[in-house]
Amino acid sequence: MGRWEPDSKGRLQAAALELFVEHGYEQTTVADIAARSGVTERTFFRYFADKREVLxxxxxxxxxxxxxxxxxxxxxxxxxxxxxxxxxxxxxxxxxxxxxxxxxxxxxxxxxxxxxxxxxxxxxxxxxxxxxxxxxxxxxxxxxxxxxxxxxxxxxxxxxxxxxxxxxxxxxxxxxxxxxxxxxxxxxxxxxxxxx
Amino acid sequence: MGRWEPDSKGRLQAAALELFVEHGYEQTTVADIAARSGVTERTFFRYFADKREVLxxxxxxxxxxxxxxxxxxxxxxxxxxxxxxxxxxxxxxxxxxxxxxxxxxxxxxxxxxxxxxxxxxxxxxxxxxxxxxxxxxxxxxxxxxxxxxxxxxxxxxxxxxxxxxxxxxxxxxxxxxxxxxxxxxxxxxxxxxxxx
DNA sequence: TCATCCATGTCAGAAGATGACATCACGCTA
DNA sequence: TAGCGTGATGTCATCTTCTGACATGGATGA
Known part of the structure; x- marks a missing residue:
């Protein structure tokens, strides 16, 4: 098993869509998305140029x-x-x-x-x-x-x-x-x- | 003469366009625009919902x-x-x-x-x-x-x-x-x- | 003369975004 | 098998955008 769970990007995308639908886009922070995906905020911004791009x-x-x-x-x-x-x-x-x-x-x-x-x-x-x-x-x-x-x-x-x-x-x-x-x-x- | 120069909004719009053309949108901070207009950053955001809206x-x-x-x-x-x-x-x-x-x-x-x-x-x-x-x-x-x-x-x-x-x-x-x-x-x- | 209005200032802080550097499992090579 | 480089991720610091709460003081009108 790797050092980290695989497919961080996919987990971030899935978590983001869930959270946006549940709580709304503005109420959801990048920290929330990252936390649900088990990574840090910084990792989110490595995969996506900004918060919107995840969709x-x-x-x-x-x-x-x-x-x-x-x-x-x-x-x-x-x-x-x-x-x-x-x-x-x-x-x-x-x-x-x-x-x-x-x-x-x-x-x-x-x-x-x-x-x-x-x-x-x-x-x-x-x-x-x-x-x-x-x-x-x-x-x-x-x-x-x-x-x-x-x-x-x-x-x-x-x-x-x-x-x-x-x-x-x-x-x-x-x-x-x-x-x-x-x-x-x-x-x-x-x-x-x-x-x- | 009033306490402040009149037409803050107009000055902000003019200054913003000038600065965007001169240095580019991203290189221009709201603080720059406000300074050139002789007001504070906070005043900019009272007139415009966000930095883009000024245009x-x-x-x-x-x-x-x-x-x-x-x-x-x-x-x-x-x-x-x-x-x-x-x-x-x-x-x-x-x-x-x-x-x-x-x-x-x-x-x-x-x-x-x-x-x-x-x-x-x-x-x-x-x-x-x-x-x-x-x-x-x-x-x-x-x-x-x-x-x-x-x-x-x-x-x-x-x-x-x-x-x-x-x-x-x-x-x-x-x-x-x-x-x-x-x-x-x-x-x-x-x-x-x-x-x- | 005084009350009050309102544009603006001041201050603090959350959230988004980015650069610099550290960490450490993995796999390759000697 | 020891060592080394790589790459994904973490950590930390910092900047900018944007917002809320409250302060200030000329202008205006009763």
């Missing part, structure tokens, strides 16, 4: 997935179709962990500074998507606008998917639509709005 | 203007047309202070935590726009999507307007397009993207 580990993977989908999309699609489908396809992956997504989103929704961080990550996602489009030869401002629209569609699709089926007791009456489908539906709505 | 006083007015435009728009327009024109009209106002806008944007572009705050303000703007649309009878998700699209168009239009004419010396060769027109142009591009 945003996954966004790098998400962004990479979106970029890959854009890079490998069929050539006969429009910029918006490419980004929209990349978002939807990525949504299929995230959508597999509905419960976790919901807990995390609850914590974020309850605190403005977590929302700020989330918005920054989404802005980075939009920038990366725009870059990936440009690499395919899409010009500006088309690339940036399509990327922003894609992120908007992701946001709305995600919101509605989370709100869809409350975590309450009782049997699910309907199978909730997948996150990917929710995003695709938002894309269709956006296109009809713009077409009118 | 975001104007966004409340901006939001109110957008909401008014949406509320008073003609009845025969689509949701996207309404939001787009509200953004463009508001842009005409902001566009009057190009130099200030540029300095402020320079400071924000150089620091992630200022970008976070800006994104939060834009998200609030989107939420307010969506609310104003709903008050006109626009349903969901149309209202939210049109609002997000409107903010995207504002962002891109603003970016391109700022980048348009560098602040260099020499005579301006072309009259730079107005911010409002830049936003209208972004809206047209978005619609053509979505239509394809």
């Amino acid at each position: 945003f580990e996954g966004t790098a993977v998400l962004q990479a997935t979106v970029v890959e989908h854009i890079a490998s999309a069929a050539m006969d699609l429009t910029a918006l179709e490419i980004v929209g489908e990349a978002m939807a396809a990525t949504g299929e992956i995230i959508g597999q962990r509905r419960e976790y997504s919901q807990l995390r989103q609850t914590a974020i929704a309850a605190n403005a500074s977590l929302q700020e961080r989330e918005l920054l990550k989404l802005a980075a996602l939009a920038a990366a998507a725009a870059h990936a489009l440009r690499d395919r030869g899409v010009g500006e401002p088309t690339a940036s606008l399509a990327a922003e629209a894609g992120v908007a569609v992701f946001k709305i699709g995600f919101e509605r998917w989370i709100a869809d089926e409350p975590t309450g007791s009782g049997e699910p009456v309907d199978i909730p639509s997948s996150l990917g489908d929710s995003i695709r539906s938002a894309l269709l709505t956006l296109r009809s709005i713009a077409a009118a | 975001f006083e104007g966004t409340a007015v901006l939001q109110a203007t957008v909401v008014e435009h949406i509320a008073s728009a003609a009845m025969d327009l689509t949701a996207l047309e309404i939001v787009g024109e509200a953004m463009a009209a508001t842009g005409e106002i902001i566009g009057q202070r190009r130099e200030y806008s540029q300095l402020r944007q320079t400071a924000i572009a150089a620091n992630a935590s200022l970008q976070e705050r800006e994104l939060l303000k834009l998200a609030a703007l989107a939420a307010a726009a969506a609310h104003a649309l709903r008050d006109r009878g626009v349903g969901e998700p149309t209202a939210s999507l049109a609002a997000e699209a409107g903010v995207a168009v504002f962002k891109i239009g603003f970016e391109r307007w700022i980048a348009d004419e560098p602040t260099g010396s020499g005579e301006p060769v072309d009259i730079p397009s107005s911010l409002g027109d830049s936003i209208r142009s972004a809206l047209l591009t978005l619609r053509s993207i979505a239509a394809a």
